[in-house]
Amino acid sequence: MRTTEAAAIRASLIREVAFELNRRAAIAIPRDVESSIGDLARRETQKLSKFVLLEIVNNYKAAVDDQRPMCADTGLPRFYAKVGNDARVEGGFVALERAVREGTAEATRKVPLRPNRVHPLTRKDYNNNVGIHAPTVDYSWEPEADWIDLTCFQKGxxxxxxxxxxxxxxxxxxxxxxxxxxxxxxxxxxxxxxxxxxxxxxxxxxxxxxxxxxxxxxxxxxxxxxxxxxxxxxxxxxxxxxxxxxxxxxxxxxxxxxxxxxxxxxxxxxxxxxxxxxxxxxALRRATARIHPDGNVDYRENPLWFTGYYRRETVS
Ligand code: SF4
Structure with missing residues (x-):
């Protein structure tokens, strides 16, 4: 049990992280996906399939070399937030959601991402991947923690x-x-x-x-x-x-x-x-960051979303 309250995580930091996660997700494929497609290419005996797999791997490398998105369709950005039970956000969680939307709009301009999000009926496009229910933020919780894990996923x-x-x-x-x-x-x-x-x-x-x-x-x-x-x-x-x-x-x-x-x-x-x-x-575009209350940010590739607590294995 914690006796002191954790410092609040700055909303401006969450905005910076949301931008950076969008950038990383769009460009660099996680290593688990890249290496397993490389393995498939080495094992594949059909000529055409082998060619396609090798070109997918070449495309991953070209995206990183050129610092450009790996697919022309940059998908629909969405977020998953795993929140420590003791974590606090400056301005509360409404500020987190605002920061995520701002970071996504900035990434759409600067990475750039294709502005894919439109109104389903009018096809209105604000050219920033932000709109009604977009991007979504799904939450889960983690006991005995004061950090927030933010995962950006660009779903194609x-x-x-x-x-x-x-x-x-x-x-x-x-x-x-x-x-x-x-x-x-x-x-x-x-x-x-x-x-x-x-x-x-x-x-x-x-x-x-x-x-x-x-x-x-x-x-x-x-x-x-x-x-x-x-x-x-x-x-x-x-x-x-x-x-x-x-x-x-x-x-x-x-x-x-x-x-x-x-x-x-x-x-x-x-x-x-x-x-x-x-x-x-x-084109599995995914990036995660753990944001600590002291302002440190650790980027990683594995979201670690399915914890024992999330699966409710540890709730008696
Ligand atoms: S399904 Fe995936 S790889 Fe295919 S066009 Fe869409 S984002 Fe790109």
């Missing part, structure tokens, strides 16, 4: 994923069937710009499993396994199934359409088993 791809209400008797075979249906529907047409990381959310309610699938795809690093051995086994199985579809990058023949599979589960209604599947393209 219009198609995203799918949802299906399964029933308990569908079991694991039903989940595999749904997974294969999604892969064949989206991947064979290259709609996901694969290799893609697939997130699977199982249980909860419809909105919870859709959220978990997206976070599993976007906020866990390649090779990470769920701490529950049974769930981890399902991740491995689904990844192996993905390799056997005969689909490679961008819908070409090959083995590497699925870079990894991450599964998250939530307790659900006894009568059902909602499942959502989300795919994240190879």
């Amino acid at each position: 791809g219009l198609f995203g994923g799918d949802y299906r209400m399964l029933f308990p008797q569908d079991g694991i075979p039903g989940i595999k069937r749904f997974y294969l249906d999604v892969i064949s529907e989206f991947f064979k047409r290259g709609l996901s710009c694969q290799p893609a990381i697939v997130g699977v959310g199982i249980g909860g309610t419809k909105d919870v499993c859709v959220r978990l699938a997206k976070e599993a795809a976007c906020l866990r690093v390649v090779g990470d396994r769920n701490p529950d051995p049974g769930v981890a086994e399902l991740e491995e199985e689904l990844h192996e199934i993905g390799k056997k579809t005969g689909l490679g990058p961008m819908g070409f023949k090959g083995e590497g359409a699925v870079l990894d599979v991450h599964v998250e589960v939530a307790y659900t209604h006894t009568g059902g088993m909602p499942v959502s599947i989300h795919h994240q393209c190879f």
